[in-house]
Amino acid sequence: MGYYLSVLTFTSITVVAITSIYVITGLAGLFSLGQAAFMAVGAYTSGILITRLSMPFLPAVVFGIAAGMLAAFLVGIPTLKLRRDYIALVTFGFGEAIIAILNNTANVTGGAMGLVGITPYTTTPVAVGIAVLAVVLARNFKYSRFGRQCIAVKNDEVAAASMGVNVAGIKMMAFLFGSALTALAGTLYASYTTYVEPGLFVWTLSAEWIIIVFFGGVNSLTGAVVAAVLLGTLPEILRATAEWRIAIYSVLVLLIINFRPSGIFGEYELPLWRSIARRFRRAG
Amino acid sequence: MYFLQQILNGLSLGAVYSLIAVGFALVFNILKFSNFSQGGLITVCAYIGFMITRTFGLGLGATLALTALAGGVIALLVERVAFRRLRRKNSPLIYYFVSSITMGILLENLITIYFSSNFYAFPRFFARSTVRFGPFFMATTDLAMLGISLSSLLILMIVLYRTTFGTAIRALSMDMNAARLMGINVNFAIAGTFFLVGVFAGLGGVFLGINYTLYPQLGKLIVKGFVASVVGGLGNILGAVVGAILLGLLEVILVGVPGIGSGLSPVVVFVILLVFLIVRPQGIAGIIVKEKV
Amino acid sequence: MKKLAIITIVLFAAAAMLVSASGQREDGAIRIGVIQDLSGPTSVWGNAVARGAELAVSEINAAGGIDGRQVELRTYDVRLSPQEAITAYNRLVDQDRVTAIVGPPISNIGLSLAPVAQAKGVPIVGSFIDPRVTVQPNGEPWTNMFLMQPSSVQYSEIIADFALTELGARNLAVMYDQTNAFSVSLVEPFRNYVNAHGGNVALEVTYTSDDRDFRTQLSQIQRSGADAVYLPIYIQEAVLTLQQAEQVGLDIPMIGGLDFAPPFTDLLPDPTLADGIYVANNYSDSEPQLVDVRAAYMDMFGEEPINKAFKGYDKILIIADAIRRAGSTEPAAVSRAIARTSNLRGTTGILTISPDNHQPVGLSMVMYQIINGEYSELGRHVPESHR
């Protein structure tokens, strides 16, 4: 039982992270190779507050999210105006810089030896609940005015601007919202494993998330969430294949990308979600 | 004196990065995405080179040649498996990126599966480990690497700028459909480019293996090539080399700066990168080559 | 579109069911878990530990098993991820119902497993060098975490003492990887010991795991006038360091960590490059039982065992010994027995585990000097304070 619960908890945390990538990459078309660093910001902020100041979970999470958003704002201001190829590079550089800072402030963060003894506040129901909340928030964002503007910007910035969309503003909004979710995933993670170290948040993790979103279908939130669950548990399912499992995983992803480039879900959304969203819009 | 020696060190580090950055630039030039499968490719090549020397007991030259050839062939396979279908379906660029990262993970893991219960290293190819020029010195492998990367780069330039096939590759990178209308076999030309990328990965892999021993994550270094190639101007080959050498110099110099050292140099590199991209978004290449941004 | 999605989900569900059904225990066999990095950046070590454990189990089974019962291994890859380690641990405990677990040589994995193991009760015998893996912040040991090699404190004290007493060094320099927990954990105790015993750490220089050029750091060491330099670094960087030290002209004595143990010199372009290096290893090649294990390993896997393979072997010995003494395969009983391991002859030394901190007691390290590219044994070294 404990085994299934731990898989469920980690999967829920992955789902939170994936909704953030869905918002940033799927909706706004921004390509962040340093998103894992925002997870680190959330994890370390909450972890330090909990261990050093004995802060309770909820305020620590709030501070974690706020720190993530602040970092996103600072990175976003100069970056989001650049061409898209450069956003990947700058976020990548930011990720490396954050890891360097974490390693170099050992008296606060524990450096490479990590931050230990974070109180395990994240229980399975908390993680699942927050995952559901994150998905609902992302869905509402998608069907809101801002979501539609994001999609317009992703498809054609010039056209979107000519229709009166504040391109830089909407990109910033998606980046802030997404990074808040990433930081949230980080706070959950820190309070589940009770231990974080800088090496966990390298760019390959950001790349893995992007792969998951594309696997599910970059235009489908349903797809992203389902892919997070499937690919999050796949290494677990393949555990018995030992060293082969990551190779099998990669082959599967290559097959999907090649033979079904729109991901397994394409642009499909669960009808239920759409109808709820419609009701939301009417109510709002 | 110390400073000049540091510059020499930075140059040799830059030579390593430039072998990688050129591979990035070549693919970006044509397909407009950063090909992260190159890291896996380099790792595979390093092990292939090692197997070649171990099995046949060959010298450096023959090993390099055979590995470059093998690298080329593997790169053709990578193109076939990871990118050809995407191209046929006109997929957005980000799919190429996802495909390339996944391909890189796959290659790295295949190496892990076959080789990862021990460390391996190339035999020694040079009798003397350093070459001295008066008060300065340079590692023989670094010197060889600098020499071979510069000469292979020169050959690449000749191919690209002096042959019809090379001109076709450049034409392709500017306007793929117009190139088709000229009767250029685009699949063939792209395969040819990947072959070149594989050749560079082969050379790079052997040198990285010689210098840094063999382990499955050897290809991790490609991130430096990525930074260098973007700073150099996306898809510009000469720019990528200059970017790589500047990055090598910068890193070596930063290590010697009190208060920064190696630990905080990623932060400084990030800030410089950011300022650079804001001030000069076309990359370094704008200065050197007038060609496309 | 929907069809493909549904097919994928059904396939996954079927696979998941198949996997969870495979957790049935075979009658009579004792099951031992193995958590290692079979992929990821530390896969070389993980695979070596797993193979060493495999060898030990095959020998135990060939000799009739433990109390007549065969031993079965369950090996899971965790690719240097605490997340994977926690789920792998839970799976070994809940699905596979193992008696004990062979842990990895990676402290970060140990740190994330300690609280889980405390809660779930199945012991882990690992070679996590960080003392925080076995001892809680309040000074109590983590009930189910065990270390079977010198901790980073014991280890760096052995080396510091060796440098001060045997080499007569007073001014020491340290170069380490700031991004690597193993490397970092070996610095502070070294500095403390040296400073407390009449020496002085003149210079500490760092690099990061992405760096490939250490010549600047090595020149700084050379200019610092240190008598000797301590290098608690990983094997790839160790190879680079020696090559570059030669270029820089740094030729003061170097004292290496475990990564300088064989097959280190084989990785150098020229083994004599390592001449004059002092190395601490867990075991001595001259010890007779090691010869047989090495031969058996080469027989089984067709290659030389590295240091970590012997540790994998010994971890199984400790667990098997504890099961025999406990007369039970109940994890709690086995855990208590492991805590009372005493004078067990392993390949890496005489293993005694202290019930107070779950770390080995009085474990010496065998010192070597590399001469003409060959390891020349200087005997075991134990500081006064460790006896």
Place this chain on the structure above:
Amino acid sequence: MLEIRGLDVWYRHIHALDSVDLSVRAGEITALIGANGAGKTSLLNTISGLVAPRAGSIELEGSALSRAPHRIVRKGVVHVPEGRHVFAGLTVQENLLMGAYTRRKGFAGRLQEMYRLFPRLEERKKQQAGTLSGGEQQMLAICRGLISEPRVLLMDEPSLGLAPLLVREVFELIQRIRAMGITVLLVEQNAMQALAVADHAYVLENGSVVLSGTGGEVLADPNVRHAYLGAAAD
């Protein structure tokens, strides 16, 4: 020379060409006119292999034309695309070299012919094509198509965006190309001028052929006059 039967082209959900029949006779100029989005460019792109048809056949002198662009060019069917699409970073001479990619033998001689045809290109042969004026680029694009000595030249909007004087020059050139014995399939928005030089003409509307005949017949059609020439006549 070129026989097109029942050609159907789709872009995802858009039906670009709807069973188009069309024949281009050897040695003639065949004009294709129609409004924006009528499918003219789609038709040329399909002939030159850039777009794959869902149904239909394209035959060159009685044998089916390959679908791979480089084989089509080798067969002598060459497409001068709309918007010129010269290789901006290549020099003028390199652009022409690319034009002769499939027929490199005798390139030097044909290069001189092209330079004789357009002395301005020779003056600028070392200059990057992107730095040329619009008219020069158009000439370069046409020369690049001609230099492989095609049998059929597909020309897409060669007069687009050019000053009136240059437009006249282009149409004179088209007639000269016919005089060289090269068959021309011409797509033009400038219907009046196109029809004036065309031996045969087709009118496309919403992906279907709605009218065909000799240039004069089509020019005389009242609907055509109303739809395409109204503005020009005023």
